[in-house]
Amino acid sequence: MSEHHITPLRTYLIIAASLLFLSGVTVWVSYIDLGSFNIVLAMFVATVKASLVAFFFMHLLWDDKKNLIMFLMSLMFFGIFVTITMLDTAFRGDLGLNPETKDPINKRAAFYDTLPLTDTHGHPVDEHSGKHDEDKDHH
């Protein structure tokens, strides 16, 4: 950029106050038990704070838009990494064999009957297990 943007002091002070406020929010919500949502909220607040710093203190808002694109790309790639990794951990152990959640490709597949029923996390499902054992005796 050829011209240099001069930010008024007022803006800097407002941003600084917002950052302090958001730090307070982070501390405050850590005392509330939201389960796994705690980490999501903490990361969200942190991202907002980092963006404020980048946009105002680092002048990204008034800079060449290509730099903004680079910044957004880094957020996008971070999003891709976290989302797809979570797709793994959220479905870990799910072999797609539980009739309550997934259909096997070939319903007559021989091994299908011999496997114990499990829920999506791989734990055995009690109410069906007795019946299942009887089935196995017939084989």
Next chain:
Amino acid sequence: MSENMKQNYLNHPKGIMSWLLTLDHKRIGLMYLVSGILFFFLGGLLALVMRFELAAPGNDIISNEIYNNAYTLHGAIMIFLFIIPAIPGALGNILLPLMVGAKDVAFPRLNLASFYIYSFGALFALYTIINGGVDTGWTFYTPYSTQSSSNVVPMTLGIFIIGFSSILTGLNFIATVHKMRIPGLTWYKLPLFVWALYGTSLVQITATPVLAITMVLLMLERFLGIGIFDPALGGDPVLYQHFFWFYSHPAVYIMILPAFGIISEIIPVHSRKKIWGYKFIAYSTLSIAFIGFLVWGHHMFTSGQSVFSQIVFSFITYFVGIPTGVKIFSWILTMYKGQVSFTPPMFYALAFLFLFTIGGLTGIFLGAVALDIHLHDTYFVVAHFHYVMQGGTIVAFLGGLHHWWPKSFGVMYNQTIANIAALGVFIGFNGTFFPQFLLGLRGMPRRYATYDEQFVELHSYSTFWSGILGISIFIAVMNLFWSFIKRNKVDPGSNPWGGMTLEWTHTSSPPHPHNFEEEPVLQHGPYDYDKVIVQKTYKK
């Protein structure tokens, strides 16, 4: 010859300090080239030791422990110290500013800093070798890498440091492409090697920080016992593989994209025909760079990751085939009805097309979950990635060296010897690695120092041809350096292949210290063989 043309970047200024503190992109590129080739020989030597160990079953030459060290160091040196820095660092540095008509890269001091950071990181790797090696495999998978008593820390620290060099080089190239082009050199008039380096740089600056983070997390767990990857501490070992491959899969494209760029330069010049599908090749570079970020899980099909992720990763993996196919077909169509001359660079480009196609297609096999579960960690995978990395990247790198050798150093090598060496590389390579596909299909696992009797025949073939491959590469590189020692000079104004890009038409060979005596004026596009006649001029 004017007084000005006698002065070039190699002889002006003089003195050792003028090299160590140089800001000239061409000198920095040359320093990368020399260090890269030294590491290439070191890595190659380790490969030959392994191959000769595998010539017969049992521990004939080296023990199991040394074998573990040998394959780890072979992988780590070849990837982190040679392939990743070599093409962008050496050929990219020498050529990028010349191709865009600039006096230097955008940040010359940062460029020198990148080289020293790379050297500093390389020292750690050398320390690792002297201090007894490292035995985890180049992937440093947890939990073993947090427990192994070998030199995991210096090696990963070295890789961490070299990563910064990669990031800074990428940043420098992006700024150069955006800001340093001469007037009139619009995006669609850029040589495709510049597009390739641009795509590579984007991947370098977006992916490499993740590698640095991974290495830091590994050390945090090792030293402070923070549970990240170890289940006993509440971590997740598969998470390490997610982190590692989120960098290392895009890194595959850091390695192969510049090779694509080199091939896109060699084929039109040596076929004297306008490149087919310029925009398609340019955009396929960017799309490969992007898709490369979405497919890392195909390295983890047997890691215990969820079936759902496997299906998603397998599906997306197939998309890589589309832009890659676009490139392969465009290159073939470029040669169609062109005036193909069988010069050494063209031989390497043709070898690349053949070898990379095999490497790419076997990648599609491995992208299919059901097949990969059987082939994972067998020699099929070893053969696949050597076809891509060596048959693709290193063959293209050798082609690029032969193509730009007279330009970069003002000397011409013996073309007959270069052709024979290229043929030796091609045959030796196939002889070494094709049997490994068969070994893999028959169940030979990778990373073992010994094997069952049934594999003897194929392993001994592979070992025999690896010797031929090693000798051929040695001859090819020595032939290049011999021309330099013998000073078999070309005329400073010569254009031996009839290239149309700025480095051929507007600079002397070797280039002037400031690249161009005056700012070049663009007269035609990079491949306008249909509009302009460029003479091949080559005088001693």
